[in-house]
Amino acid sequence: GDPPFGNEPHHQRHRPPANHKGGVGKSSIAIQLSLSLASFSSVLAVDLDPQANFSSSICSSLPPHGVFELLINHSSLSSLSLNCRKGLDLIAASPLLNAADELLAPIPDSVCSLRRALEGANYDFVIIDTPPHLRSLALNALVASDLVLIPALPDVFSSNGLVELSRAIELVRSSLNPSLKVDGIVLNRFKQTR
Numbered sequence: 001g002d003p004p005f006g007n008e009p010h011h012q013r014h015r016p017p018a019n020h021k022g023g024v025g026k027s028s029i030a031i032q033l034s035l036s037l038a039s040f041s042s043v044l045a046v047d048l049d050p051q052a053n054f055s056s057s058i059c060s061s062l063p064p065h066g067v068f069e070l071l072i073n074h075s076s077l078s079s080l081s082l083n084c085r086k087g088l089d090l091i092a093a094s095p096l097l098n099a100a101d102e103l104l105a106p107i108p109d110s111v112c113s114l115r116r117a118l119e120g121a122n123y124d125f126v127i128i129d130t131p132p133h134l135r136s137l138a139l140n141a142l143v144a145s146d147l148v149l150i151p152a153l154p155d156v157f158s159s160n161g162l163v164e165l166s167r168a169i170e171l172v173r174s175s176l177n178p179s180l181k182v183d184g185i186v187l188n189r190f191k192q193t194r
Contacts (some may be wrong), residue, residue: 042087044123083105111143153188
């Protein structure tokens with residue numbers, strides 16, 4: 001099908017590792033995926049998690065407000081992207097994202113803020129790291145993406161998170177982003193002896 005944004009190359013993929021539970025490996029998978037893809041293509045990494053573990057892991061010096069400026073103050077993508085290494089640019093997270101729900105609420109169609117900000121982005125891949133909750137930032141990632149990779153642990157709490165995430169994906173697919181697809185589930189910390 002057509003890419004979700006007008007000027008993107010057809011092969012561009014927006015992938016947020018997502019799950020409604022923390023500690024399942026979202027940031028670790030996003031880091032490894034970004035670094036691997038950057039070895040042969042152009043990648044924009046977008047960190048939506050206020051903890052900024054993804055950002056600090058791939059870049060040594062970070063701008064103070066990155067994604068916050070992009071979503072709340074509508075700063076341009078080019079003014080905020082930081083080149084971390086060959087093939088890999090980053091829009092960094094900041095603790096200010098903890099207030100995103102309240103600050104995005106008055107913006108019309110705020111759940112589409114990231115999608116609008118990424119329009120015309122000239123990258124082969126955009127990897128989006130999501131926070132461990134299904135509020136405005138994670139929903140922005142789902143609306144802006146065409147593929148979702150779901151990290152999970154082999155436990156009951158992670159399974160419950162998958163159920164809630166599946167509902168959110170179906171809601172986003174039915175109302176805001178019909179091209180959204182689940183690319184797969186990555187099972188972390190699996191031990192065959194359990």
